[in-house]
Amino acid sequence: PISSDSVPCGDTPTVGQLVSKPQQGGTDDEGINLEEIREFAKNFKIRRLSLGLTQTQVGQALTATEGPAYSQSAICRFEKLDITPKSAQKLKPVLERWLAEAELWNQKGQQNLMEFVGGEPSKKRKRRTSFTPQAIEVLNTYFEKNALPTGQEITEIAKELNYDRELANLVSKFVAENRLPSSQKNSSLEF
């Protein structure tokens, strides 16, 4: 039986896998200080959150200012130490420098930080949408007749019901959530 996580595999092990086994003094084969990286990663996350930044924002900002591209996945993997020591060692100073500068801008006002990061100054969360009972009625009736509408049809329905701003994906979600007979609602199944 193979445990599905922390499997050594044939690949290069990640920092997280290496630091968890306290054989060596927090240092890997090539003399990289794994313990220091772990410490920084944890610290980095807290400082990032203190600035109110998402992994996506950091990645995009780094891509803009630094050389190569940094995806949200990359930031995530660094924070989780799901990355090889070599990669971590390379990424650490970049993150360190960038974050310090970001904090500097933040001290001069959050406006400056957002400008530094590049994105719009805190775009508000989209208001959650909901269906009126009338709309639900219409949708139920429609989907009972035509359970497999095309994307175009869905778009039209959405427009007709004045949910055009949310477009078809909302209606599509509705399908998934409300397509069962009412006797099935509130059952033990998670829908």
Place this chain on the structure above:
Amino acid sequence: PISSDSVPCGDTPTVGQLVSKPQQGGTDDEGINLEEIREFAKNFKIRRLSLGLTQTQVGQALTATEGPAYSQSAICRFEKLDITPKSAQKLKPVLERWLAEAELWNQKGQQNLMEFVGGEPSKKRKRRTSFTPQAIEVLNTYFEKNALPTGQEITEIAKELNYDRELANLVSKFVAENRLPSSQKNSSLEF
């Protein structure tokens, strides 16, 4: 035209609404120090995240140790200051006290913190599941014949395909995502 957020309404205004208008010296009608509450709320969030706790965990832990029930929403609203000054004033000392104690336990080891919080000690994230091409084939064929399966039917299909651990909700999601003809895939619609 009515702006959809920060509307005063006839209701009692929230702390967030009050502190944003710097008329008074950060104090409301009843002498509550709004500025102090805002400061604490911000601080609380950072400290919570430093402990690696979610709003849900805090809410549940408070419900267990303190008197009344505290939902995730309640914690969220406090952090966002989307709450009346009176409620905030009442909640603040409770949060303050609890968080301080949590930090104390954390210093003695994360294990102790998790015990204090009450939940299991760091339950791992469920591994993401995916459908094999074979399973997708089978599901497509099935749903073409029966587009409106009952919950029970869905459960059976899931079992048959050895997705029993994920049960029906996954299959249900699949329905929403894969029910369109392939010509509609990769269209501009978000599915």
Place this chain on the structure above:
DNA sequence: AGCATAAATAATAA
């Protein structure tokens, strides 16, 4: 080496 998307968390409607 990052896209697509599942899972988890936060915010909002009711």
Place this chain on the structure above:
DNA sequence: TTATTATTTATGCT
């Protein structure tokens, strides 16, 4: 508050 939607994080894949 509870139930649900929106956003963010994490991970399977190639």
